[in-house]
Amino acid sequence: EPEVTQTPSHQVTQMGQEVILRCVPISNHLYFYWYRQILGQKVEFLVSFYNNEISEKSEIFDDQFSVERPDGSNFTLKIRSTKLEDSAMYFCASSDSVRIYGYTFGSGTRLTVV
Amino acid sequence: SQQGEEDPQALSIQEGENATMNCSYKTSINNLQWYRQNSGRGLVHLILIRSNEREKHSGRLRVTLDTSKKSSSLLITASRAADTASYFCATDKGASGSRLTFGEGTQLTVNP
Numbered sequence: 001e002p003e004v005t006q007t008p009s010h011q012v013t014q015m016g017q018e019v020i021l022r023c024v025p026i027s028n029h030l031y032f033y034w035y036r037q038i039l040g041q042k043v044e045f046l047v048s049f050y051n052n053e054i055s056e057k058s059e060i061f062d063d064q065f066s067v068e069r070p071d072g073s074n075f076t077l078k079i080r081s082t083k084l085e086d087s088a089m090y091f092c093a094s095s096d097s098v099r100i101y102g103y104t105f106g107s108g109t110r111l112t113v114v
Numbered sequence: 115s116q117q118g119e120e121d122p123q124a125l126s127i128q129e130g131e132n133a134t135m136n137c138s139y140k141t142s143i144n145n146l147q148w149y150r151q152n153s154g155r156g157l158v159h160l161i162l163i164r165s166n167e168r169e170k171h172s173g174r175l176r177v178t179l180d181t182s183k184k185s186s187s188l189l190i191t192a193s194r195a196a197d198t199a200s201y202f203c204a205t206d207k208g209a210s211g212s213r214l215t216f217g218e219g220t221q222l223t224v225n226p
Contacts, residue, residue, distance in 0.1 A: 031211040043157065043202065045213040055211050091157060095211070102147050103214060107156035 002026045006092050006106035013082055013113055021077045021109045023092030032075045033093040033103065034067065036060070043091065049075065082113045120203060120217040128225050133190045135220040137203030138183075144208025146179055148188050151200045151219070160188075160201075165208075195226045 005024040013019050025032050034046040047057040049067055066078045075094075079086055092106045120137045127133055137146070148160040163170045163179045163186065170177045176189040190197055200221050204214040 033213070035214075035216075042218050043204075043214075043216040045215065048211050048213060050211045056213055058213070089154075093157075102149075102159035102162045104159065105149075105157040110154075 002104070004092055004094055004104050004106035006090075006109050008109060009107070010110045011112070013111070015084060015113055016081050019079050019082055019111065021079075021090050021092075021111070023075045023077070023106055024073050025075055025092065025094030026104055027073070029094035029096050029104070031055075031095045032067075032069070033095075034077045035091045035093065035105075036088040037091065037108075038085075038088045046077070046090075079111075082111075084113050087111060087113045120201070120220045122220060123218065124221045124223070126223040126225065127193055129193060129195055131193055131224075133193050133197070133222055133224070135188045135201050135222070137186045137188070137217050139186075139203075139205050139215075139217075140184065142207070143181075143205040144212075145206050146177075146186050147204045147206075147214070148175075148177060148186075149202045149204060149216075151202065153199075157202070190222075193222075193224045195224050197224050198222060 007022045032049040035043050037043045045058050047061045048055045064080045068076050089108045089110050091108045093103045095103045145162055145164050147162045149157045150160055151157050161172050161177050163177050174191045179186045200219045202216050202219045204216045206212045206214050
């Protein structure tokens with residue numbers, strides 16, 4: 001069964017450092033997403049991406065965040081200058097155009113900012 | 115106000131019993147989905163129900179949707195210890211690529 005792959009599974013970074021979280025969505029999917037889940041809280045939408053541009057973003061997705069699809073397979077989330085409150089599990093997801101089968105989520109990257 | 119609120123927040127049952135989790139939402143939706151998350155792991159899609167559907171089954175899972183009450187329920191029959199996980203409902207407004215809005219989740223513990 002196709003899956004969404006995220007790397008790394010866990011990243012520890014110092015406050016103020018830049019991090020890039022990587023994702024390989026399912027190859028024939030057209031829509032890509034990033035979500036995050038702070039420990040013990042619910043999953044929150046960050047951004048959706050379609051046709052090489054952001055289609056929707058939440059209020060969490062401020063100027064510190066950016067997304068990119070640098071080639072035909074990878075989808076990245078960059079946090080320019082990490083803060084302690086950015087510590088969370090970050091999930092990448094992808095979906096097809098009709099979403100019959102729901103969204104497929106990756107297993108997540110646990111980001112710890114120290 | 116919160117979109118997608120589950121109750122109960124936590125549910126503990128014995129193996130073999132049925133588990134029912136509920137979800138309420140506030141705005142109109144196109145689809146409602148249920149996801150499962152094992153502790154510290156990723157989200158696994160369980161089932162999707164469209165706004166024009168009232169009930170859907172998948173194996174031991176049964177989902178109902180009542181759009182007049184803006185609520186859904188997930189029933190897991192004949193539960194197993196391996197069903198222990200957090201269960202989330204998530205709604206979308208239907209446009210391709212639209213965001214999912216997740217609820218707070220129900221932590222289900224199935225005791226052997």
